[in-house]
Amino acid sequence: MGQRMLCSSSSHTTKLWKTPEQTASLSHDQDEITSPETNTYSPDFSSYADNGITNRHVDKEICSYPPFENQTLSESNHEEANSQQYIEADAGDGTKAHEQYLTGFPLFLTISSCIISLFLVALDQTIVSTILTTVGNKFNAFEKIGWLTSGFMLPMACLVPSYGNISIAFGRKWTLVAGIIIFEIGSLISGISNSMSLLIGGRVIQGIGGGSIQAIVMVILTEVVPMNRRSLVFASISVVYSTSSVLGPIIGGALEKITWRWCFYINLPLGGAALAILMFGFHPPRPQGNIREKLSKIDFIGFVLLTSGLVLVLLALTFGGTNYSWNSGSIIALFTVGGGMLLLFIVWNFRYSANPIILTALIVDWRVLSACLSGMFNFAFFISNLTYLAVYFQVIFNAGSLQSGIDLLPMVISVTLASLANSFFIDFTKNVKITMLASGVLSPLGCGLFLLLNEDSSIGIRIGLLIISGISIGLQFQSSLLSAQLAVSKDIPGATILVTVFSDFVKNFASTISVTLAQLIYQTTGQKYVSEMMTNLSEDSQDYKDLNKYTTAKFISNPEVVQELPNSAKSLVLRQLMKALKNVFYLGLGLAILCFITSLFTTNKRIPKNVEIKKNEDQESNKNEPN
Template identity: 30%
Template sequence: MKGEPKTYSMSDLSYYGEKAQQQNEKQQKQYVVRRNSTQSTSKQNVSVVLEDNASESNELPKGFILYASLIALALSLFLAALDIMIVSTIIEEVAKQFGSYSEIGWLFTGYSLPNALLALIWGRIATPIGFKETMLFAIVIFEIGSLISALANSMSMLIGGRVIAGVGGCGIQSLSFVIGSTLVEESQRGILIAVLSCSFAIASVVGPFLGGVFTSSVTWRWCFYVNLPIGGLAFFLFLFFYNPGLSTFQETMDNIRKFPSQFIEIVRNVAYHLLKIKGFSKLNGWRKLFMELIFMYDIIEFVFCSAGFTCILLAFTFGGNRYAWNSASIIILFIIGIVLVVLAGIYDFLVFPKFNIVKATPHYQPLMSWTNIKKPGIFTVNIALFLTCAGYISQFTYIVQYFQLIYNDSAWRAAVHLVACIISTVVTAILCGVITDKTRQIKPIIVISSIFGVVGAGILTLLNNNANNSAHIGLLILPGVAFGGLAQSSMLASQIQLDKKSPTFRSDFVSITTFNTFCKNLGQALGGVISNTVFSAAAIKKLTKANIQLPDGTTVDNLVIYRQTNFDGSHSKLGNIISESLTDVFYMALGFYALSLIFAVFASNKKVTASLR
């Protein structure tokens, strides 16, 4: 009907929307912009309607182009995931070299925290610049961070490099799933997400193994040097084969031949945005920049949220190590952190939507829209994912520590034991994608995966220094099943809750997809630090209770160093203390999984839309 916006799938609006951003003048001839005006400015919206002569753009990529694009995305995601898992086997060596085991959790958190906090804003950056250019920029940032980590001469420099890599890795993870979800129809997204998730799982196998080999045979620094050639390959694959609007092999080959002119165009695009920033030197320019930061990028919520979670993680890091838990410093960090996170939520959910300029400008949206997040089908599955990831990263990290600290295994031998966990993750992710494609059901997968998570976490508490080889393998399978099933299904379950008729559907889709990544990465960041805190506090308490004095003081740093240089068997007093401390970590993970199951039960029953094929 006249005056009503036509409904399009996310594939149409996002995949080909990027081409529109890159060719504004040409697209103006193919689009008709209709503005629906009402008496209230808050209900004004612009609907972009494709003309019939642009029906060619409705075709999604097929064959070689689709597979080449997916390979580029999968390799990029593999790169980002590899950097999370590869450090699990270098903990002891790095702690020994820099003498800072109490800060070792920040090898994970330094990467995972910016990975989480920036997940929501990368989509906003990509919207005006273009998803392809932003993805390439994220890969470059990641490579710089990896190089800094490889050259680190102190724990602070290493953590700094991890933070920079986390900024780039966040863009890679967030944009990979957004771009990937727009390449196929909704009914096929389950398989696509499963394929991309498998690259994460494969990195989980390769990462610890490579890390173990490098640490044992060469140096732990190669765990970061290896990112440079892989990142270069991912960069050029994505540069050549992801081209919105080109759906045939011949078009892509012709486009590759134009690489020099393409490169010049990218440089011009970057220069254009730099000139825009330079133009802000004038008063009106600075005012416009301020308005864009406040409303387009929701910088106030971002600052509050980032500062809040950082304070909370610092409190967990230093509590019980440098400062007592009841010290003023730790209490203040907790209070400030919680207050800032609450203020971030209040601002985005209640204050931001009240501004008149937000009501009149549809593309001004908060990073966390309460309108979307409050939907049970979105809120419950993402909280379940957050809790599952917190439990999974705790288990994953300290399974490696179990074999290294109790049995004195080398880094690569400890990593081999993770294969059972990772294989179950890969198989489950693919199987769930196929089941979703055939049955269109999501909730049963979410609930069953969460049940497996609770059962698996409960069984894993039996992993102590009395466990046999069969237990070393069998106890690690169910946690992998839980993570593979929930990580794959939670994103799709969130996406299908959105209203395709909404004028903000495209921005909502990007926002919810990145919110899912935010929850996953935040869970990993918090889980990594909290598990380190639980292990450290438990070990120190048990050492004190047993009246065991270490040569250089009763600290976790000294415990690890002493254990490496004076290994006295898996059933010695120190072996028993370490085993009991690891069990405390596994019980903490069980608590996370139990809470995750509660939220999973309330997931939406909505099914995936049937294919139009």
């Protein structure tokens, strides 16, 4: 029936049965059973060696029992077992998980530094939107303004996964310090640039540093607080993302009145403050090993293959259909070479790499993968919808940057309130799955409501339709990451770091793809609808004469041209552009449906309670003591 093993207790001896298959399953949230003799349950994931059998440590008072066939727990005991069995994975750098925890003033300083850094990176994703025309005219290079956004987003999306291994080797603090310094250098170069090429180069450097900031901030905030307090910290991150996305154009518009260079100079004092606070207030344990051992933890081959492949594919998606036709040799070459390098990365990473950038456990465990994908689809539709809701207000209602930011406040406020409410709900109930499902249901509903918007929607309609989508985003943000961290195997050193970085990577990559696809949909369908509308007009009509002065592409790229048209011609164009915007909202709806589907398959594990985490820390520290 299995292999018989004995467990000593202070008062009696208990028999427990284990097979290799059963012990291997203990790192997942399977049904557990308490002993009929002790009616207690002991967590000890770390007690199973590579052969799946050896027990290195058993608590003196209680013993662990794997599942027996045809036996189940009551619901309350099942929840207790799930919560007690949680032990945080070590970082993989020789330090213990509980050594990273902070309290009091050091915790406040660390969180403050991380939030400021993350705010600047998130702000830089949107702040340049208001200065594109000014900068294009300044350097007489209007055709290159798209690179001011792409040059920042591409390296940030592509480099995020590699920062996980780098932080394990050299420590999270110094990886973040390097990221802030690189980001500051890029900001300075962008601010003092005297040519478009230099400005684009500065934006690329900003993106390299921004990728480190975005990835490592999430890791640090994961490590410095235990799992049961993490939802409150993660709520602040969702607030940062939502507010910075709206404040970017507002701040950019205000700074442009002084000089567009201040859109980059603003990062220097704030980034410097974040760096000083980090150096003063954050002192984590140092990773063990010499420089050779640390460098051996970095997968340089995987880094080159993954980064190169992603850059080439994203370049093809960025310029295909706009600067170049999809069947052009350049676009085909980018897709072919980039796709080939990504295939090579997959083979190398999952078959040959000693320190893979993406753990196999993150892909084969459907609970981990589902949580990451659900968060990815949620963030993707959030970014694409937020971007083109701003376009909706600016194009259809002729709102400026400030007014469009105000118009988006209902979504930002609902994201903020939902995130805070969700953090308190998770802190009280320890249940993550409920909010994952609630967000999954509300996401398609909120995105579907955007299809009701039109060119004459009232203010009340515009405000009301943004709220449900904002709630769904606020509920999802911290829940998806917490769910992935709960589900990942704790037997793998560095698993928590790598799953956190992987979750951030897929969100960044998907948001870049979704915005690119949204732009492609809006531009191509908008031009098509306007062209079809003009072919149906009589060449002798006044509307045709007014519209024929411009190319259809001009109506898409320069909304000010639309507002200068006579009312009759303007209403015709706005109607076609509204149809194109609804196509973008259909994209968001599709992503929201995928968010709902993937949320169904996330883990049912609950977050452990305070006393249980303390207990597990004691077990870790006493693991090697003789019984």
